[in-house]
Amino acid sequence: MEVQFLGTGAGQPSKQRNVSSAALKLLDELNEIWLFDCGEATQHQILRTNIRLRKVTKIFISHNHGDHIFGLPGLLSTRSFQGDVGPITIYGPAGLEQFVKTALRISRTRISYPIKFVELVDGGEILNDRGYRVIAKPLDHRIPSFGYRVIEAPKSGELLMDKLAAYHVPNGPLLGKLKNGEKIELADGTILDGRDFLGPDKPGRIVTFIYDTRKTPNIAELAKDADLLVHESTFGKGENRMARSYYHSTCIEAAQVARDNGVKQLCLDHISARYLGVDAKKLERDAQEIFPNTILANDFAKIQIPMKG
Amino acid sequence: MEVQFLGTGAGQPSKQRNVSSAALKLLDELNEIWLFDCGEATQHQILRTNIRLRKVTKIFISHNHGDHIFGLPGLLSTRSFQGDVGPITIYGPAGLEQFVKTALRISRTRISYPIKFVELVDGGEILNDRGYRVIAKPLDHRIPSFGYRVIEAPKSGELLMDKLAAYHVPNGPLLGKLKNGEKIELADGTILDGRDFLGPDKPGRIVTFIYDTRKTPNIAELAKDADLLVHESTFGKGENRMARSYYHSTCIEAAQVARDNGVKQLCLDHISARYLGVDAKKLERDAQEIFPNTILANDFAKIQIPMKG
Ligand SMILES: [Zn+2]
């Protein structure tokens, strides 16, 4: 499980940062990649990574501002030119489907795979499939905006080989069954229950994406105990008033959420072009005073989220 | 007058070439820049040039395929954030207005300047303003596609200072009037007619943009005597059949148009990602065998079009 940032800027592209997009790579887990937001030129950014558009199966859109959605028509078109592509699902606020379908219709683009749109209204559990759940909750950004929490199911523990040694279980399917917590019968009639030979469950990982929003209680619910919290940080320390009136957050507000909700790592994203070089580093430093394990997102940066326990 | 290429690829962006866009810089002439096509990330390409979006006053769209229009919503939005921007006019086939307006409406983008759409049907003279005319003609590309011919009005000749010397005209407004071909009266009552002291008219320049099309007679009419012909070259020598069936042109067809119509310089554009490095150079060499003054377009390359005569 890895997050790779594709665009970490705010509002308009700059030479340093493209507009919003991040990839959650679930390659080992599901052989899939999920995108969060898709600003203009997200497909161009992807050209500079090892991401295959074919593997992108879900796109979660926070809100419909142009810097978060204008890359959709081009990315979907280009994906169509890759051989053997499966369906894609796009989650987001009302209007997305009309935007995408109008763009594809006017440009006479034929898409070679099904596109499913899931329109979010109140949020809730919007996905539960193969060990991954996604919770969406409305945030506070003048227009409908959603935060996303991806929750991995706990993994069952390892087989305790020491404890098993006395039974001389042959390598092969029987071991596999024990690993799955099933019962098996050995050649001598002994019955073993897999559950007796498994170590403790490993908790699943949690990754939360909070794009454009001002401070609002739902953020905490989405961020609770996250292994990684990606949080917008459009404004800096002391700019709470500005942040509030533009419906955005400060780096301090992001750090407070992380500190108060058991977050393991915070990554500041959606960085305004007003903050360049040392000024952007200051956002990071100011947040670190409140929540030390904070880093600043940069285009193409990757964050590994290791298994726990 | 200068053309700068912003995207010279075909269909999808690649690391080497972005999708279609070219800028015609009329800065000395009109203090304006006109764009021809606006594929996704045209605004990103512009970030790497000295072009100011504020100066872009007209956008001519060849056809509505995504690789020629998906950059419009983002570019128009970003232009809105520059102070003191004037109106913009977008010329192109039916559907463009709906595409742009839907994108801006769904993304709740407020544009700070008027956008005028001119929907082309049969083409003809679509613009005649301050010494520049633009002719559009339909091409042949499965969906409506237009070529554009920009024609500069002839400039009146230089003042013949040698011939004027005997009259001792003082520096200042009187000289200016002569330069405009007007009559003046000197202090001693002598009447001079500017037209007697002007060199021959300098012919205006002609620049023609032919994007996606297969071979069709209207190309010749648009290209006639052009100082610069920018012509798509999606296919190579010997691929006429393919070009025809995909509604595109070969480098040879582009060169033949240039050779047979008094074109001064040909620039091959819309280069498929199938042609990389030496293969792209081969497109150029093959065309040069038919029309020597041919060059291959590359992203960010500039071509000066000097005044004639
Ligand atoms: Zn944003």
Ligand SMILES: [Zn+2]
């Ligand atoms: Zn094209």
